[in-house]
Amino acid sequence: MKLSASAMGLALTIALSTCLPMSAQMPAFDAAQFAARQKSLSLRIDDAVLAGRLSNSEGDDFRARLKKIADTEAKYKDDGLMSNWESVVLSFQMDGLSKKLEAQLRQRQTPSQNVDGLSVDLNQRIDDAQDAGQLTDKEAMAFKEDLDKVAGKEEKFRRSEGTLSEAEKLELSVDLDLLSKTIEDKLANRLVDLPNIDKSKMDLHNQLVQAKDGGKINQAQYLQLTNQLDRIYKLEADLKASENKLTTEEAAILALEFEQVGNSLNQLTKGK
Numbered sequence: 001m002k003l004s005a006s007a008m009g010l011a012l013t014i015a016l017s018t019c020l021p022m023s024a025q026m027p028a029f030d031a032a033q034f035a036a037r038q039k040s041l042s043l044r045i046d047d048a049v050l051a052g053r054l055s056n057s058e059g060d061d062f063r064a065r066l067k068k069i070a071d072t073e074a075k076y077k078d079d080g081l082m083s084n085w086e087s088v089v090l091s092f093q094m095d096g097l098s099k100k101l102e103a104q105l106r107q108r109q110t111p112s113q114n115v116d117g118l119s120v121d122l123n124q125r126i127d128d129a130q131d132a133g134q135l136t137d138k139e140a141m142a143f144k145e146d147l148d149k150v151a152g153k154e155e156k157f158r159r160s161e162g163t164l165s166e167a168e169k170l171e172l173s174v175d176l177d178l179l180s181k182t183i184e185d186k187l188a189n190r191l192v193d194l195p196n197i198d199k200s201k202m203d204l205h206n207q208l209v210q211a212k213d214g215g216k217i218n219q220a221q222y223l224q225l226t227n228q229l230d231r232i233y234k235l236e237a238d239l240k241a242s243e244n245k246l247t248t249e250e251a252a253i254l255a256l257e258f259e260q261v262g263n264s265l266n267q268l269t270k271g272k
Contacts, residue, residue, distance in 0.1 A: 031082075033128060034073065037094055040121055041066060044101065044180070047118065051173070052109030062101055069093045088255050095187065102184045108177055111169030115154065118176045122147060125183060134187055143183055150175045204262060205229060216269040225261060232257045 045066070049059035069090065076086040112118055123144070130140040150172060157168045164172070205226070212222040232254065239250045 031077075033132070034090065034094075036124065036128060038066065038070060040125055041094070041098060041101070043117075043121055047112055047114075048101070048105055050110070051112060053105045053107070053177075058104065062097070065097050069097065083255075083259060088251060098184055098187075102181050105177070105181075108170065108173055111166055112173040112176075113169070115164070115169055115172045115176070118173065118180075119147060119151060122176060122180055122183070125180075129183070129187060139186065143179070146179050146182075150179065200258065201229070201233070204258060204265075207262075207265060211265060211269050217265070221268055225265060228261050228264075232261070 042063070045054070045059055045062045048054040049056060054062070072093065073090055076082055076090070126135065126140050126143045126147070129135040130137065135143070153175070154164070154168075154172055157164055157172075208217075208222060208225050208229075211217045212219065217225070235257070236254055239254070
């Protein structure tokens with residue numbers, strides 16, 4: 001069963017305050033995908049300022065917030081590793097900024113002079129969300145169909161006049177703005193799977209077996225850690241019971257749970 005909002009908030013507060021260093025490395029951080037999201041958000045901010053949907057000062061504020069996320073990413077990568085927990089933290093920050101941007105955007109005053117660029121950006125956003133499990137195949141297909149409708153309208157405009165008038169650019173821009181907002185609203189409470197979570201669980205289990213067989217932990221320690229893993233597996237199953245997926249907050253809690261088991265194993269085997 002799903003955790004209540006208050007229980008989830010408390011769990012996240014505890015998780016953030018007790019986060020331990022990574023020991024057993026979880027799935028690799030997808031730097032390329034994260035960089036693409038940063039670029040996409042940066043372009044949305046620039047376009048919003050040009051279109052009068054944000055003031056110059058508001059645009060500067062969002063750019064500063066985006067830079068702060070980039071600085072956090074760089075800090076996390078200083079040791080050459082990126083833990084799953086750190087990846088989730090960055091995802092929280094990026095999602096929060098994207099949601100805040102959509103909430104603050106006003107009605108477009110001027111058309112985008114790069115309608116095709118907006119379409120390409122939205123198409124990539126849909127692909128990234130689908131690849132990350134944030135959108136189902138059915139949801140992604142529906143958004144792609146909406147994008148195709150806008151493309152069809154643009155093609156019709158161009159057939160009649162050979163080029164786009166400013167009024168037509170504005171209409172297409174507004175259509176794309178509305179689609180962008182719909183996508184971000186859907187992702188605001190997105191459901192995600194931790195990347196390669198099944199492989200990560202198996203890897204951690206194998207590390208426990210190898211540590212026991214190699215004499216680095218005793219039978220009692222092995223049973224204690226495997227019992228912790230069993231408890232996490234049950235928690236994951238309970239959280240996924242209703243939708244067979246995890247919210248970002250639930251994924252973060254599980255990520256920390258796995259990291260803490262890895263940290264415990266590392267402490268027990270240290271120096272042995």
